[in-house]
Amino acid sequence: MIxxxxxxxxxxxxxxxxxxxGFTARVIARLPAARPEPQWLRAxxxxxxxxxGTGIAYFLSGGGSLVRQGMVQMADFPIWLLLVFAFGCGLVxxxxxxxxxxxxxxxxxxxxxxxx
Amino acid sequence: MELTxxxxxxxxxxxxxxxxxxxxxxxxxxSVRGLLRQLTRTDVALADDxxxxxxxxxxxxxxxxxxxxxxxxxxxxxxxxxxxxxxxRRKELVGVDEEQWQGQLDPxxxxxxxxxxxxxxxxxxxLHERTAxxxxxxxxxxxxxxxxxxxxxxxxxxxxxLRGREKLKRTLAAWAPN
Numbered sequence: 001m002i003x004x005x006x007x008x009x010x011x012x013x014x015x016x017x018x019x020x021x022g023f024t025a026r027v028i029a030r031l032p033a034a035r036p037e038p039q040w041l042r043a044x045x046x047x048x049x050x051x052x053g054t055g056i057a058y059f060l061s062g063g064g065s066l067v068r069q070g071m072v073q074m075a076d077f078p079i080w081l082l083l084v085f086a087f088g089c090g091l092v093x094x095x096x097x098x099x100x101x102x103x104x105x106x107x108x109x110x111x112x113x114x115x116x
Numbered sequence: 117m118e119l120t121x122x123x124x125x126x127x128x129x130x131x132x133x134x135x136x137x138x139x140x141x142x143x144x145x146x147s148v149r150g151l152l153r154q155l156t157r158t159d160v161a162l163a164d165d166x167x168x169x170x171x172x173x174x175x176x177x178x179x180x181x182x183x184x185x186x187x188x189x190x191x192x193x194x195x196x197x198x199x200x201x202x203x204x205r206r207k208e209l210v211g212v213d214e215e216q217w218q219g220q221l222d223p224x225x226x227x228x229x230x231x232x233x234x235x236x237x238x239x240x241x242x243l244h245e246r247t248a249x250x251x252x253x254x255x256x257x258x259x260x261x262x263x264x265x266x267x268x269x270x271x272x273x274x275x276x277x278l279r280g281r282e283k284l285k286r287t288l289a290a291w292a293p294n
Contacts, residue, residue: 002285002288004281007253007284010234011234011238012254014231016150018150023141023149024141027145027172028138031137031175
């Protein structure tokens, strides 16, 4: 009698590879349309939250007095310190922009294999 | 560098990338269609319709794929559910009983060639045994994975595989030339 191993091998070999013959194309054609990105909704939410945050910060800081004091103090800083501060802020914002861009670009993400 | 199934699923999830899903279909269409052809007893048209339905369901429900099992195992489960629902609709969810099985063992009625005979014998197995054999022996799923696909206890899968194997071996022994 045929043994298990031979039977399993015969079973595996008995299955031919089925050529695609347009099957994938037919499936893709029946897929529902890609979900439209609600970009405007996302933008409105971000803008709304930013305005809300700004408003809260304004009232919490005593009607902007804290900001005014800060501006006055910064005006007393030496110019090189302000330049260093601006440069540092630019670096931080740039780094976040790059990370965000990589996350949004599958080709780059797969290339770098970064897992954020 | 070839992307893994998990990478492609991630693309579908994050970017709704239909090309990535197309690649998944291309990779797995043969095994899914093969499984359904076995389940439908080589009704190619029906099997392909069910396979299309299975892939469409997979796309719509891809967020429920958590990556705990292989993507192929998850696909087999969807395909098997499609088959069961269709069979229920057609009221055909019955296997070949033992008498019918024995009655069809006449060596004169089968095509020559071990492989051909094997596929014929496979088609005569009761549905639950045939499904277990196709998943475990042909598609290389573990008993545990097959149990998940079929949503039945592990012990039942093992029993079905064992019984199916024994029947196939008996059949092939009878057909073997002396």
